[in-house]
Amino acid sequence: MYEKFGVIKKDCYVREVNGRHFFRKYQGFGISLDVLHELVELKVKKVVFIYTTAKNGKEVYSTTLQAFLESDLEFDNGEEDLQRFVRIKEMQGD
Numbered sequence: 883m884y885e886k887f888g889v890i891k892k893d894c895y896v897r898e899v900n901g902r903h904f905f906r907k908y909q910g911f912g913i914s915l916d917v918l919h920e921l922v923e924l925k926v927k928k929v930v931f932i933y934t935t936a937k938n939g940k941e942v943y944s945t946t947l948q949a950f951l952e953s954d955l956e957f958d959n960g961e962e963d964l965q966r967f968v969r970i971k972e973m974q975g976d
Contacts, residue, residue, distance in 0.1 A: 887917055893927040895947070900934050905967055908955045911943070912965035921947055931973075942976035949973075 888897030911931050930944045945968050955967040
């Protein structure tokens with residue numbers, strides 16, 4: 883699973899994303915609720931997105947797993963499982 887959606891390094895979940903992963907409606911990135919529950923079980927504390935764009939190259943955004951758990955921004959497109967989002971303006975950018 884983590885090879886497809888990201889990797890876990892110690893207590894940090896790292897995921898490489900691109901423009902198609904950026905959810906414009908919420909101006910941020912999402913994580914499936916199924917994956918969130920697994921990350922809780924694995925005692926992950928931090929979430930890092932490495933965002934690659936043609937214009938800016940790589941940008942890094944990080945936040946806590948708790949921010950995703952507390953977020954009320956959710957989307958279900960009916961084809962995949964429910965996702966929860968955190969806006970990039972609420973994340974730390976590097």
